[in-house]
Amino acid sequence: MDLADLYRDVIVDHNRNPRNFGRLEHPSRAADGHNPLCGDRLHLELVLDGGRVADVRFDGKGCAISTASASLMTEAIKGKTLPEVEQLFGTVHDMLTRRDAPVPPELGKLAALSGVREFPARVKCASLCWHTLNAALAGDSAPVKTE
Ligand code: ZN
Numbered sequence: 001m002d003l004a005d006l007y008r009d010v011i012v013d014h015n016r017n018p019r020n021f022g023r024l025e026h027p028s029r030a031a032d033g034h035n036p037l038c039g040d041r042l043h044l045e046l047v048l049d050g051g052r053v054a055d056v057r058f059d060g061k062g063c064a065i066s067t068a069s070a071s072l073m074t075e076a077i078k079g080k081t082l083p084e085v086e087q088l089f090g091t092v093h094d095m096l097t098r099r100d101a102p103v104p105p106e107l108g109k110l111a112a113l114s115g116v117r118e119f120p121a122r123v124k125c126a127s128l129c130w131h132t133l134n135a136a137l138a139g140d141s142a143p144v145k146t147e
Pocket of ligand 1: 039064125
């Protein structure tokens with residue numbers, strides 16, 4: 001199995017069985033995202049506790065890339081401090097938008113999304129959840145649009 005197959009399997013798995021899907025009882029932050037180019041819609045909720053992402057859930061309706069990306073993101077950020085989340089956002093953003101950016105090993109399963117940078121129209125599908133996360137962390141209640 002080559003890397004492309006492995007990456008595809010991760011995306012298929014997270015699209016079919018999204019992790020942290022649903023709503024939280026008492027979120028401390030929430031934001032909505034919309035990618036009109038593809039029709040992806042995302043609602044993200046977080047519980048922040050002591051400067052960490054204590055819990056996170058998402059729901060919504062979107063393509064396989066947007067759903068898998070949100071699922072992978074929630075797994076990656078749970079338990080992380082806000083500076084760690086910010087750093088991860090930068091690394092993921094580079095991976096998605098810079099064709100020559102290296103894919104650092106600490107990205108783990110998030111590396112499965114690196115293939116989208118070959119398809120500029122899908123980059124917004126993969127980055128929607130991250131922009132929505134930023135809005136939630138900033139306490140910005142206006143819906144996020146990717147364009
Ligand atoms: Zn999409």
